[in-house]
Amino acid sequence: SLPKGVKKEDVHLEMAVGLLALPRLLGPHPETGKPVKTAIGRFGPYVVHDQGKEGKDYRSLKAEDNVLTITIDRALELLAQPKRTRGGSRSKTKTPLRELGVHPKDGEPVNIYQGPYGVYVNHGKVNASLPEGKSMEELTLETALELIAAKASSGKSGRKSSKSTTSTKKKTSGKSTKKTTKKTKDDDQEGKSESE
Known part of the structure; x- marks a missing residue:
């Protein structure tokens, strides 16, 4: 993909070749000897320090940085900066007052x-x-x-529990069924003959 702000009309052969060559190896990290690269991802241009088993350390490029011309020195400067977390804070752990x-x-x-x-x-x-x-x-x-x-x-820890603490009662209908028998003519006559 093209860097932000670059129109396809502005792309020349040298830029196209550079973009196709991404990710670009900038050189080894002086402390670890592991590769430092630059590329364009879904969130824009970035530098990455591949630390092997420890994982990868990413930093976004600033507006003044160009993914095609950034140097290893500038990449190391960016990697030395504290990583920004979601929400914009610079630190994951709060420092106590x-x-x-x-x-x-x-x-x-x-x-x-x-x-x-x-x-x-x-x-x-x-x-x-x-x-x-x-x-x-x-x-x-x-x-x-x-x-x-x-x-x-x-029992309140500040966060709501995912489990429900209220119990649900089984619903029963309020209607009760009574069995009734219909009187027939025979029943009426039997009742009369008994009373006589």
Whole structure:
């Protein structure tokens, strides 16, 4: 495919040959000796460092970079930059605002983080919001452990469970069937003769 912004009328022989030669080997990575290549993918032009068993490390080319003329030095600059994750953040792991210490039961860290709904305390998979009027500076490890224990015992982990907790009762119809017998002439006459 053509690079973004290039019209088919603008393609000349040299560019066409270069595009057909993609992916292009730029050279070996100085640290690993593994190949660094450039190509055009479904999300646009990129450089890739093939690390063998560790996988491949991809970086998108910037607007000023050209897939046909990029050098190994520029590719290494791009590969040295932190990888962008979905959503635009540069880091997968959040850095805590404050580290309170470790949980006495399992030795896992108890930290304070800033989230979209305010400041919260975290231990493992349990997040507990700070109570109104409490600041993170005055929060102690003991208070944080109480908040985490209360949150864990309430059973709410912040995410909705995929399993339904409500039980469904079997539906029964409200109609009951009563058997009735029709009276016949014979039945009427028998009833009269008995009463006489």
